[in-house]
Amino acid sequence: MEQAAFIKKYATTRQHTDSLKWDALQARYGNPDLLAMWVADMEFKVPEQVTQALQERVAHGIYGYSITPDRYYQAFIDWEQARHGLTLKRDWIRFGSGVVNSLYALVNILTQPGDGVLILTPVYYPFFNAVRDNHRQLVTSELRNDRGHYTIDFEDVEQQIKANEVRLFIQCSPHNPVGRIWSEDEETRLLALCEQYHVLVISDEIHQDLEIDRTNHPFKSALTVANGRFSNRVIVVNAPSKTFNLAALLNSHLVIPNPKLRQRYDAQIGRFSQTEISVLGQVAGQTAYESGAAWLDQILAIVRDNYHYLCTTFAAHAPKLVLADLQGTYLTWLDLRAYVQPAATKAFIQDQCQLAVDFGEWFSPDDQGFVRLNLATNPQNVREAAQRIVTCLSQMQK
Numbered sequence: 001m002e003q004a005a006f007i008k009k010y011a012t013t014r015q016h017t018d019s020l021k022w023d024a025l026q027a028r029y030g031n032p033d034l035l036a037m038w039v040a041d042m043e044f045k046v047p048e049q050v051t052q053a054l055q056e057r058v059a060h061g062i063y064g065y066s067i068t069p070d071r072y073y074q075a076f077i078d079w080e081q082a083r084h085g086l087t088l089k090r091d092w093i094r095f096g097s098g099v100v101n102s103l104y105a106l107v108n109i110l111t112q113p114g115d116g117v118l119i120l121t122p123v124y125y126p127f128f129n130a131v132r133d134n135h136r137q138l139v140t141s142e143l144r145n146d147r148g149h150y151t152i153d154f155e156d157v158e159q160q161i162k163a164n165e166v167r168l169f170i171q172c173s174p175h176n177p178v179g180r181i182w183s184e185d186e187e188t189r190l191l192a193l194c195e196q197y198h199v200l201v202i203s204d205e206i207h208q209d210l211e212i213d214r215t216n217h218p219f220k221s222a223l224t225v226a227n228g229r230f231s232n233r234v235i236v237v238n239a240p241s242k243t244f245n246l247a248a249l250l251n252s253h254l255v256i257p258n259p260k261l262r263q264r265y266d267a268q269i270g271r272f273s274q275t276e277i278s279v280l281g282q283v284a285g286q287t288a289y290e291s292g293a294a295w296l297d298q299i300l301a302i303v304r305d306n307y308h309y310l311c312t313t314f315a316a317h318a319p320k321l322v323l324a325d326l327q328g329t330y331l332t333w334l335d336l337r338a339y340v341q342p343a344a345t346k347a348f349i350q351d352q353c354q355l356a357v358d359f360g361e362w363f364s365p366d367d368q369g370f371v372r373l374n375l376a377t378n379p380q381n382v383r384e385a386a387q388r389i390v391t392c393l394s395q396m397q398k
């Protein structure tokens with residue numbers, strides 16, 4: 001489908017639908033009229049096959065206790081194989097009602113109070129909370145930032161693991177907010193350090209399908225790195241929710257290849273959650289895995305074009321702005337510090353540009369001056385946001 005026709009068919013507005021992104025602007029930012037570029041969900045309707053499958057299920061009118069059908073497992077397993085070359089066994093798979101819920105449960109199950117848990121910052125802020133709220137010791141290693149190209153500081157990672165007796169590493173792959181898809185070399189080095197120091201790994205791969213340039217930066221699951229050498233110490237958490245815009249349907253996965261870790265998980269998960277499956281989440285997820293690939297490819301092309309638009313607009317009108325390389329996720333990480341004092345970022349972005357964004361300090365206390373913008377939206381929103389930033393910067397300089 002032509003991109004314009006796809007946008008016409010799928011892009012929509014969401015005000016007055018109880019959308020966190022649009023209908024909580026007053027509560028969260030004190031201004032209901034901001035242009036919302038925060039929250040990692042999309043302004044695009046799900047693939048039409050998904051809407052149809054949900055409509056059929058809803059028409060039945062019963063939402064009683066349900067089971068996960070074989071067809072769901074097969075759809076998920078086939079998707080992982082076809083899209084990422086990841087071979088899953090059905091008995092490795094468990095279900096959750098959201099990846100963040102699973103992070104909290106796994107921190108509890110895999111570590112003891114006081115144990116060191118490592119994260120690479122800046123990172124999706126619930127990673128901090130899952131460690132701190134469970135009274136584990138938060139250990140951070142800051143990513144290196146070379147003008148928007150982020151890399152792992154392996155010496156520091158090793159140092160942090162040794163100094164803090166780290167037991168668990170929670171990785172974000174692809175990495176929200178800096179947009180990196182870790183290369184196989186980087187992953188191998190990182191996971192080898194975890195192996196050397198007996199550190200377990202939770203790999204949050206919820207953004208796995210959001211590959212912006214699949215040819216040059218393909219996503220590789222931690223379970224397939226180095227031909228699966230590390231899979232015994234890795235638990236993957238992922239979901240169809242980011243890929244297909246299904247977050248509120250509360251259906252996510254844990255993949256646990258190691259039978260001992262699986263037993264430990266099964267024996268303990270009941271302490272934290274007695275949730276049954278989300279039947280609508282599974283109907284939607286199954287249908288999306290079976291028939292949503294073409295829709296996803298169109299979304300990725302839009303995100304790529306939106307990113308390209310930002311890059312060229314900023315290069316032309318505000319060349320000292322730095323956008324991080326966008327390899328994975330639909331979230332772009334913008335460094336405003338060349339123009340705006342870090343402490344004035346909120347006043348600039350929120351009060352002058354009238355934008356609702358995720359602020360840098362939410363992802364790391366050191367990252368005031370950065371903002372995260374969501375590009376899984378109608379290109380007209382991206383154009384509007386870019387124009388506001390450029391115009392307000394030029395007014396500021398006068």
Ligand SMILES: Cc1ncc(COP(=O)(O)O)c(C=O)c1O
Nearest residue numbers: 040098099100101124176204206
């Ligand atoms: C890395 C990462 N993990 C988890 C989530 C949220 O997952 P869930 O809605 O399934 O809790 C997000 C949402 O942005 C995310 O970026």
